[in-house]
Amino acid sequence: MRHSFRALLIAIFCLMPVIRGLAHHSIGGVFEESKQMVLKGTLTKIEWINPHIHLFVAVTEPDGKKTTWEIETFPTNWMRKAGISKAAVWGNAEAGEVVAVNVNPSRDLSEHRAYLLRITYPDGHFIHVTGDPAKLAATN
Amino acid sequence: MTRRFLDGAVLVMAVAAMLATVTTGVAGQAAQATPQTPRLADGHPDLNGLWYRRVPPVPPVQQTGGSIIVTNVPINRIPSALDYRAGMPPYKPELLAKVKELDQNQVKEDPTLACAPPGVPRIGPPQRIFQTAKDLAILYEDLNGNFFRVVPTDGRPHRKNIEASAHGDSVAHWDGDTLVIEANNFTEDTWLGDNGLFHSDQLRVTERLRRTGNTMTWEATVEDPEVFVGPWKMPPRTLTLLTDVDIEEAAFCEDRDLSRMKDLTHHGNTR
Numbered sequence: 001m002r003h004s005f006r007a008l009l010i011a012i013f014c015l016m017p018v019i020r021g022l023a024h025h026s027i028g029g030v031f032e033e034s035k036q037m038v039l040k041g042t043l044t045k046i047e048w049i050n051p052h053i054h055l056f057v058a059v060t061e062p063d064g065k066k067t068t069w070e071i072e073t074f075p076t077n078w079m080r081k082a083g084i085s086k087a088a089v090w091g092n093a094e095a096g097e098v099v100a101v102n103v104n105p106s107r108d109l110s111e112h113r114a115y116l117l118r119i120t121y122p123d124g125h126f127i128h129v130t131g132d133p134a135k136l137a138a139t140n
Numbered sequence: 141m142t143r144r145f146l147d148g149a150v151l152v153m154a155v156a157a158m159l160a161t162v163t164t165g166v167a168g169q170a171a172q173a174t175p176q177t178p179r180l181a182d183g184h185p186d187l188n189g190l191w192y193r194r195v196p197p198v199p200p201v202q203q204t205g206g207s208i209i210v211t212n213v214p215i216n217r218i219p220s221a222l223d224y225r226a227g228m229p230p231y232k233p234e235l236l237a238k239v240k241e242l243d244q245n246q247v248k249e250d251p252t253l254a255c256a257p258p259g260v261p262r263i264g265p266p267q268r269i270f271q272t273a274k275d276l277a278i279l280y281e282d283l284n285g286n287f288f289r290v291v292p293t294d295g296r297p298h299r300k301n302i303e304a305s306a307h308g309d310s311v312a313h314w315d316g317d318t319l320v321i322e323a324n325n326f327t328e329d330t331w332l333g334d335n336g337l338f339h340s341d342q343l344r345v346t347e348r349l350r351r352t353g354n355t356m357t358w359e360a361t362v363e364d365p366e367v368f369v370g371p372w373k374m375p376p377r378t379l380t381l382l383t384d385v386d387i388e389e390a391a392f393c394e395d396r397d398l399s400r401m402k403d404l405t406h407h408g409n410t411r
Contacts, residue, residue, distance in 0.1 A: 028403075029397070029407060049391050049392050049394055050284070050393040051283045072397075075391075077281060077388070082208070083208065084208060107402045108400070125206035125207045127207065128209040128210060133209055
């Protein structure tokens with residue numbers, strides 16, 4: 001997979017706690033449910049594993065530093081039952097497309113890990129996996 | 141890619157609509173909407189198939205243009221596994237403190253969080269059943285892996301030459317149209333639920349499966365004279381037959397969160 005680092009970390013928002021009900025587990029022990037971030041970057045890898053799928057997003061932060069964020073989401077069978085395939089999540093990453101990813105960040109930001117709320121693709125379509133859609137941070 | 145994505149979403153919506161119809165029939169219009177229960181050549185109810193315990197398929201999905209939204213609110217509030225509450229077994233009073241302590245430290249103590257087998261009955265009702273005249277196989281696709289049970293129905297006794305396991309040793313018999321599965325020979329390494337519900341190796345589980353049309357009721361009674369003062373009858377669960385999907389191989393399970401937990405926030409494990 002080709003890595004792309006022309007992405008930009010654009011914002012951190014502190015918002016209302018996100019409604020959550022269907023995730024495999026309460027993420028509060030690891031992630032900051034009361035905070036949101038929007039990452040912009042390129043998917044470099046998807047690990048389609050349980051109990052959580054892991055997405056890897058190459059991001060260029062405002063200071064120019066390049067980092068890879070590891071983003072967790074639902075288990076595989078939940079995604080399948082929602083009609084969301086690995087290929088659908090991957091999108092056109094092979095061509096280096098930049099996606100915007102709404103996440104709850106890890107409680108330890110230095111880990112560069114997060115929990116997925118929504119991933120939005122360049123043509124505007126998105127996959128929203130958890131949280132209240134009305135309370136998402138803007139991606140542009 | 142988008143097309144494939146939409147096809148999947150449409151499929152899920154269609155299945156959800158179908159199940160909503162089935163559930164409405166069960167709840168409200170009962171008898172006339174219930175199809176006949178098919179039977180095998182030996183006259184027993186045919187339990188073959190994929191029996192889905194979450195209705196509609198979890199998670200509910202809404203389609204918006206080319207996008208998909210996994211909602212947090214079950215469509216029409218149809219009962220699902222997320223609403224299932226097994227309750228509290230009748231522990232001996234002197235053991236309640238241990239249950240509480242395990243519950244409070246669940247993110248450190250619950251074996252399933254580290255991808256261990258959930259065991260019976262925590263793994264839940266049968267998911268995929270293959271049935272013959274003399275036995276049946278129950279397959280489970282679980283977060284923690286694929287598990288199976290082979291259950292004789294022809295009078296064979298429990299095996300005495302196998303090691304104890306998370307899912308035990310099962311035998312079954314027919315009580316009229318109800319299949320009664322009796323399981324024993326468990327390790328004490330599993331829990332009965334999320335909340336510190338430990339057990340001993342004296343655990344015995346009796347499950348009753350009864351098919352009516354395209355639904356099946358699963359009831360489980362749990363006995364453990366080492367830790368309970370009496371039997372624990374779990375609330376029954378109603379399963380729905382799905383004919384257009386089948387069980388799949390579970391993805392590899394590898395936990396990457398437990399070592400990063402900052403506190404003891406409970407870590408739900410709905411099954």
